[in-house]
Amino acid sequence: MSVVVTGATGHLGRLIVESLLRRGVPAAQIVAVGRDVSRLTDLAERGVEVRAADYTDPDSVRTALADAEKLMFVSGSEVGQRAAQHRNVITAARQAGVGLVVYTSIAHADTSDLLLAAEHRVTEEELHASGLPYVLLRNSWYLENYTGQLPGYLAHGIAGSAGDGRVSAATRADYAEAAAEVLTTDGHTGRVYELGGEAFTLTELAAEVSHQSGHDVRYTDLPVPAYTELLVSAGLPEAYAATLADADRGLAQGALYVPVDDLETLLGRRPTSLAEAIRAAR
Template identity: 50%
Template structure:
């Protein structure tokens, strides 16, 4: 039995879709905060169970009978470490034989502030004596492509990543990798996968590609971190999260989002989705 947390989220749902290609639906459990929002998952034939990271009692019940568990990291920055610890404790109590955790690329050396809670979770995993495998996901290409409409409207793509190279991959690529690890017959406990896209690019290069594919001239405007955060706040992003996004760009400028190991493509058995194909899809 394989359980996937955050299954109504974009990544979790994709993981389940990939699992269904090789695993019977009755061996997959979708773990969700709100079962009422899981109609699409039920239609796939998988079992849906309530599992709220902030309610340990739901986790204890939800993990019963599971052999493997994917812990998709919480989206609640600042509360992640405690929430993840609740999941790990419940998994240990339930006798889960393998816990896979979605961390961040090169968590132990990353300059991104986002890495702190991931490092705390990885440390807790080691201390908890639970068989685990770490999927250190790089940046999602979709994180940047969400800015395409604004870039077209303003004829500018803004950020503060400077000349930093970004080795992002699609959410689908990372989901396929998670499914591959969860269904791999080879022992996975103790492994740490550094996962990133095959291509690496600067935001100036991304802007040039958007220009080519859209027929518009989109220039990259590199800003100071504080100024970029203010712009993000100005379009409605809450100040704390705007600060995290700006910090992540600064981290990219320091090499925090670069990796050329090609571990992800090796794991999924194909090249990662090309940046150009994803830009075309976004347009």
């Protein structure tokens, strides 16, 4: 079995490679793909094959996917450019005769009205039309989206536009383990997994941060335009701020809630909880 993992220089792709190695997949059968291969030197030293590719460069993608039996297709991060970039990957996978494509999508991609979901939906449709065998991993939010902001929460509290909506966030490591399970076991072709951890509201997030830190941290709910302005004032580009605020708008309406069942089944255990993630981050 040869497994090509794209996005291996990113957080999730790297964790998937590590998960495959822990599961006993020989390093020589794993290909780690990224734009800056200097960041993959340690994997190369452990026997993983390293290939450079950029989703915007069809030739580099075609070379990176040569001889792949399975492709772990980690979605791109450049919102607004991903539909075309992902099309390059699907075309290269079809030309290479890849036996299985495992794609990281977003929760409810086929019905979601999130701005972030549009390019995922296009990619899913093109995967289906390609004739390639595939599995869709529709990941909800990362817990790291929240735990990475703990210093700011302690200093300023938590703001958003999520209302009382519940988000089924899980750690990148749990999503990576689920992906590795799909890549190394049978019976997943054609499946669509809606993946997420135990759901919580941002008010409950504030309460857990308060409990563990001993500080009084509150959640302030804002209208979407006001939250967008707040993010811009914090230094985010306006388009990115609008996308994040829209994600909170969707969160309030249930767009990022999924039952925990699929992730728990793939992991063979309960996913990492919010409390555990905050404890580890602290």
